Amino acid sequence: MEESHMLKEMLKNVRKTAPLVHNITNYVTVNDCANILLACGGSPIMADDVEEAAEITTICGGLNINIGTLNARTIPAMHAAGKRANELGHPVVLDPVGAGASALRTRTANELIRDVKFTVIRGNVSEIKTLALGVGNTRGVDADMADGVTKDTLEQAVAFAKEFARKTGAVVAITGAIDIVADDKKAYCIFNGHPMMSRITGTGCQLSALTAAYAAANPDAPLQAAAAAVCAMGICGEMAYHRLSEADGNATYRNYIIDAMYHLDGEELERLARYEIH
Amino acid sequence: MEESHMLKEMLKNVRKTAPLVHNITNYVTVNDCANILLACGGSPIMADDVEEAAEITTICGGLNINIGTLNARTIPAMHAAGKRANELGHPVVLDPVGAGASALRTRTANELIRDVKFTVIRGNVSEIKTLALGVGNTRGVDADMADGVTKDTLEQAVAFAKEFARKTGAVVAITGAIDIVADDKKAYCIFNGHPMMSRITGTGCQLSALTAAYAAANPDAPLQAAAAAVCAMGICGEMAYHRLSEADGNATYRNYIIDAMYHLDGEELERLARYEIH
Amino acid sequence: MEESHMLKEMLKNVRKTAPLVHNITNYVTVNDCANILLACGGSPIMADDVEEAAEITTICGGLNINIGTLNARTIPAMHAAGKRANELGHPVVLDPVGAGASALRTRTANELIRDVKFTVIRGNVSEIKTLALGVGNTRGVDADMADGVTKDTLEQAVAFAKEFARKTGAVVAITGAIDIVADDKKAYCIFNGHPMMSRITGTGCQLSALTAAYAAANPDAPLQAAAAAVCAMGICGEMAYHRLSEADGNATYRNYIIDAMYHLDGEELERLARYEIH
Numbered sequence: 147m148e149e150s151h152m153l154k155e156m157l158k159n160v161r162k163t164a165p166l167v168h169n170i171t172n173y174v175t176v177n178d179c180a181n182i183l184l185a186c187g188g189s190p191i192m193a194d195d196v197e198e199a200a201e202i203t204t205i206c207g208g209l210n211i212n213i214g215t216l217n218a219r220t221i222p223a224m225h226a227a228g229k230r231a232n233e234l235g236h237p238v239v240l241d242p243v244g245a246g247a248s249a250l251r252t253r254t255a256n257e258l259i260r261d262v263k264f265t266v267i268r269g270n271v272s273e274i275k276t277l278a279l280g281v282g283n284t285r286g287v288d289a290d291m292a293d294g295v296t297k298d299t300l301e302q303a304v305a306f307a308k309e310f311a312r313k314t315g316a317v318v319a320i321t322g323a324i325d326i327v328a329d330d331k332k333a334y335c336i337f338n339g340h341p342m343m344s345r346i347t348g349t350g351c352q353l354s355a356l357t358a359a360y361a362a363a364n365p366d367a368p369l370q371a372a373a374a375a376v377c378a379m380g381i382c383g384e385m386a387y388h389r390l391s392e393a394d395g396n397a398t399y400r401n402y403i404i405d406a407m408y409h410l411d412g413e414e415l416e417r418l419a420r421y422e423i424h
Numbered sequence: 425m426e427e428s429h430m431l432k433e434m435l436k437n438v439r440k441t442a443p444l445v446h447n448i449t450n451y452v453t454v455n456d457c458a459n460i461l462l463a464c465g466g467s468p469i470m471a472d473d474v475e476e477a478a479e480i481t482t483i484c485g486g487l488n489i490n491i492g493t494l495n496a497r498t499i500p501a502m503h504a505a506g507k508r509a510n511e512l513g514h515p516v517v518l519d520p521v522g523a524g525a526s527a528l529r530t531r532t533a534n535e536l537i538r539d540v541k542f543t544v545i546r547g548n549v550s551e552i553k554t555l556a557l558g559v560g561n562t563r564g565v566d567a568d569m570a571d572g573v574t575k576d577t578l579e580q581a582v583a584f585a586k587e588f589a590r591k592t593g594a595v596v597a598i599t600g601a602i603d604i605v606a607d608d609k610k611a612y613c614i615f616n617g618h619p620m621m622s623r624i625t626g627t628g629c630q631l632s633a634l635t636a637a638y639a640a641a642n643p644d645a646p647l648q649a650a651a652a653a654v655c656a657m658g659i660c661g662e663m664a665y666h667r668l669s670e671a672d673g674n675a676t677y678r679n680y681i682i683d684a685m686y687h688l689d690g691e692e693l694e695r696l697a698r699y700e701i702h
Numbered sequence: 703m704e705e706s707h708m709l710k711e712m713l714k715n716v717r718k719t720a721p722l723v724h725n726i727t728n729y730v731t732v733n734d735c736a737n738i739l740l741a742c743g744g745s746p747i748m749a750d751d752v753e754e755a756a757e758i759t760t761i762c763g764g765l766n767i768n769i770g771t772l773n774a775r776t777i778p779a780m781h782a783a784g785k786r787a788n789e790l791g792h793p794v795v796l797d798p799v800g801a802g803a804s805a806l807r808t809r810t811a812n813e814l815i816r817d818v819k820f821t822v823i824r825g826n827v828s829e830i831k832t833l834a835l836g837v838g839n840t841r842g843v844d845a846d847m848a849d850g851v852t853k854d855t856l857e858q859a860v861a862f863a864k865e866f867a868r869k870t871g872a873v874v875a876i877t878g879a880i881d882i883v884a885d886d887k888k889a890y891c892i893f894n895g896h897p898m899m900s901r902i903t904g905t906g907c908q909l910s911a912l913t914a915a916y917a918a919a920n921p922d923a924p925l926q927a928a929a930a931a932v933c934a935m936g937i938c939g940e941m942a943y944h945r946l947s948e949a950d951g952n953a954t955y956r957n958y959i960i961d962a963m964y965h966l967d968g969e970e971l972e973r974l975a976r977y978e979i980h
Contacts, residue, residue: 173451173729174736174748180452180625185674190625191522192452195495198526205525217751217775219495244747247761248754345964347736347746389671393945395964396741397957401675408623408673451729458730458903463952468903469800470730473773476804483803497773667949679953686901686951 153419154412156364156374161187165207165362168231169355170194170224172214172243175348178404179210179355185407186378188359199223200230208236208362210355211262213254214243221254228262237265237361237368240316241354245269246276259314265361266372267310268319268354271295271303278310294322304333304424317372319357321350325380327373334373337420338380340387345396349403353379356407377419382406384418431697432690434642434652439465443485443640446509447633448472448502450492450521453626456682457488457633463685464656466637477501478508486514486640488633489540491532492521499532506540515543515639515646518594519632523547524554537592543639544650545588546597546632549573549581556588572600582611582702595650597635599628603658605651612651615698616658618665623674627681631657634685655697660684662696709975710968712920712930717743721763721918724787725911726750726780728770728799731904734960735766735911741963742934744915755779756786764792764918766911767818769810770799777810784818793821793917793924796872797910801825802832815870821917822928823866824875824910827851827859834866850878860889860980873928875913877906881936883929890929893976894936896943901952905959909935912963933975938962940974 166189171179180190193202196219203209209231211224231238240262242255255277259267267277271294295303303326311318312330320326325336343349357375364371386402394402444467449457458468471480474497481487487509489502509516518540520533533555537545545555549572573581581604589596590608598604603614621627635653642649664680672680722745727735736746749758752775759765765787767780787794796818798811811833815823823833827850851859859882867874868886876882881892899905913931920927942958950958 172748174732174746176452177455177625177733181675181678184623184625190452191525192450192493193522193526194493195528197496198528201526201528202522215748215750218753219497219775244749244758247747248749248757250751250754250757345740347733347740393958393961393965395961397737397960397964400737401679401957402671404675405671405673408675409671454730455733455903459953459956462901462903468730469803470728470771471800471804472771473806475774476806479804479806480800497775679957680949682953683949683951686953687949 152370153374153377153415156360156371157378157412157415159363160359163363164189165359166191166205167208167210167355167358167362168193168203168206168227169210170199170220170227171210171212171351174214175351178348178352178400181404182352182407183355183359185404186356186359194220194223196222196226199227203227203230203236204234206236208358209238210358211238211258212241212243212351212354213251214351216251216254224258225261228258232263237358237365238262239266239268239354239358239361240264241351242267242269242273242277245273252276264314264316265368266317266319266357267314268321268357270322270350271320274310274318274320295320295324295326300324300335304328304335307333317368319372319376321353321376325376327369327376329369332369333424335422335424336373336376336380338377338384340383342387342399343383346400349379373421374415377421378407378410378415381415381418382410430648431652431655431693434638434649435656435690435693437641438637441641442467443637444469444483445486445488445633445636445640446471446481446484446505447488448477448498448505449488449490449629452492453629456626456630456678459682460630460685461633461637463682464634464637472498472501474501474504477505481505481508481514482512484514486636487516488636489516489536490519490521490629490632491529492629494529494532502536503539506536510541515636515643516540517544517546517632517636517639518542519629520545520547520551520555523551530554542592542594543646544595544597544635545592546599546635548600548628549598552588552596552598573598573602573604578602578613582606582613585611595646597650597654599631599654603654605647605654607647610647611702613700613702614651614654614658616655616662618661620665620677621661624678627657651699652693655699656685656688656693659693659696660688708926709930709933709971712916712927713934713968713971715919716915719919720745721915722747722761723764723766723911723914723918724749724759724762724783725766726755726776726783727766727768727907730770731907734904734908734956737960738908738963739911739915741960742912742915750776750779752778752782755783759783759786759792760790762792764914765794766914767794767814768797768799768907768910769807770907772807772810780814781817784814788819793914793921794818795822795824795910795914795917796820797907798823798825798829798833801829808832820870820872821924822873822875822913823870824877824913826878826906827876830866830874830876851876851880851882856880856891860884860891863889873924875928875932877909877932881932883925883932885925888925889980891978891980892929892932892936894933894940896939898943898955899939902956905935929977930971933977934963934966934971937971937974938966
């Protein structure tokens with residue numbers, strides 16, 4: 147694929163194929179996940195009971211597993227849907243929300259990674275570090291990265307992301323002030339986004355849902371699909387910020403980000419994306 | 425009831441009686457269901473544990489059962505609440521979200537229809553066809569209706585809706601580009617609404633909640649109540665669309681629909697409703 | 703603490719310490735609870751499975767237990783988290799949503815009060831009366847208070863709140879047209895807010911989450927912290943109301959309240975708060 151038109155191509159395929167994405171996700175941000183999927187041109191379906199999870203996955207093009215507000219009832223549904231998606235060759239995204247915050251979340255994320263082949267694993271640096279510790283050693287990861295990836299720790303973080311990608315076979319997306327999207331050979335370091343995005347609940351969850359739509363619409367290019375989704379989310383965060391009036395706060399900002407995704411086109415995505423390849 | 429003032433009367437009774445509606449519904453769109461109920465002049469209560477479901481129904485005026493994100497824990501609560509509502513003569517609405525998409529949803533919807541007498545069953549054409557197959561033959565339903573009701577398939581769809589209404593004893597609301605609201609003898613074919621409503625999650629769920637409020641406030645006229653609710657939702661979709669600025673997308677549209685319901689009055693409802701009786 | 707700068711001090715401490723609040727709460731208003739916590743300067747985490755509830759509480763600064771949409775699975779998590787928070791000396795808020803509406807809710811709220819020492823109990827007059835009946839006699843409470851606290855019943859309500867505070871050891875916040883925030887000796891009677899707040903789902907839930915953030919940031923002044931949170935919420939309801947255009951309804955109002963909380967500063971809080979000490 148020619149690098150210069152890659153992002154536009156990824157977005158175009160989402161709008162063209164309108165992928166149906168199965169989400170097993172937390173009840174905090176689920177409505178925003180559904181609306182961002184509709185905004186980008188995809189379609190959402192939510193189903194978390196083990197009795198129907200695999201069947202619902204079958205009729206979809208992609209699966210998004212998010213472990214926020216996980217519980218004893220929904221964890222088996224995540225495994226059942228993940229396995230079925232693997233059998234069918236559907237892209238599967240893992241959002242390990244809060245991995246490291248409780249033993250249940252860390253164990254569940256690690257067991258999912260053991261049993262399901264993920265196409266993309268997306269989390270913040272703390273969550274991804276927790277998972278990397280769970281599946282092997284963590285050379286190159288140190289306390290400097292504790293608070294996210296900065297310019298000073300970028301090379302170190304890129305190496306860490308590539309190594310975790312190599313171990314899991316997944317594209318790894320570490321998001322924060324700088325986002326890294328990597329497979330074992332290549333990394334996109336993405337500079338889009340706005341700090342105010344962290345003042346809304348669920349921008350990470352929304353990005354994971356969006357990534358599932360992009361991966362479903364671009365099954366042969368998971369790295370590029372994930373990078374395009376991360377750029378798109380960051381750009382929408384920027385565009386929404388510029389729309390805010392003085393009295394607007396995080397609630398209006400939340401709406402404007404989804405609104406921006408609704409209108410985002412491939413030309414804008416290409417023009418506004420800011421990334422380096424490492 | 426004089427046809428010319430029917431819609432206004434239905435709305436007026438909602439605002440006058442402020443019905444409390446018990447919702448057993450999915451966690452994706454539940455907040456929007458609560459806010460549309462408040463917008464229309466009703467009041468929501470959500471309770472889905474079998475230990476309290478029947479008791480909560482007792483203190484309400486109507487019940488709305490929506491099977492999106494159903495699970496083994498909530499299905500018994502749907503039956504318990506539905507039976508109690510029947511004993512008390514409260515209107516009960518069924519929204520068979522995703523019937524046909526999984527065996528669990530299809531079976532649950534059919535078992536609910538077997539065990540609970542519904543006042544209104546509201547779904548899209550695919551969901552209602554699935555249910556009709558479950559309770560009897562499906563003459564008159566063919567592939568032409570697969571993608572919703574159009575002018576060409578309207579008469580066929582009306583006959584189908586009346587037949588399903590006859591079998592279930594419920595008012596049947598099939599919503600899409602054209603909406604049909606029918607009992608066994610009479611059908612309202614409603615032309616309100618806007619295509620962008622399908623780009624928000626939950627306009628169908630909201631309509632079912634709204635219908636429960638209208639049915640609760642108009643216990644002797646379930647057909648007219650359901651038709652008024654469908655007109656009201658469609659009109660709010662139109663009004664909200666006309667408020668959108670260039671940068672607004674589906675998130676702002678979601679808010680504006682609820683805002684429009686907050687202000688909708690009987691005169692507007694009468695003036696803007698577009699329907700035929702078949 | 704000097705009374706004249708108290709509110710400003712409470713707010714400043716929230717912004718300075720950015721308390722992480724663990725919420726075990728209903729799925730109807732959970733997203734709004736998360737966004738109001740981010741708006742005020744805190745941070746939310748939601749976790750309701752008994753296997754992780756106590757552990758999640760451990761990493762937080764405060765706990766908010768809200769019994770809306772409670773169920774057999776989440777009730778043990780409320781107890782486990784509440785006990786752990788008590789062991790750690792973290793502030794704990796109880797929002798007894800719907801106490802009195804079902805035996806399950808009334809019993810659960812009373813058992814929580816028996817087993818967990820709450821820092822603040824916040825509800826409407828009907829919910830708090832139900833709880834007071836559950837834990838002892840209810841002298842001073844009569845039918846005059848059925849529909850909320852008014853100027854005529856204010857003294858009676860203050861005495862009732864102080865008595866319930868004495869029995870439970872908690873600060874008691876009874877919210878409605880007039881809000882009362884009391885310990886056993888002192889009560890703040892707060893006149894902020896707007897009637898339209900009752901036309902949105904979840905302003906009470908949001909206030910409870912906010913109160914947990916204020917209590918976590920001001921561990922030595924739970925009465926003042928709760929009073930400041932109640933003033934802040936009421937003021938944001940007023941400010942948001944004044945931003946509404948003619949076409950805006952309850953959905954936009956919901957967003958504007960959270961937006962107002964995002965911008966609220968200590969000077970405004972001091973200037974706009976309207977309360978008496980009884």
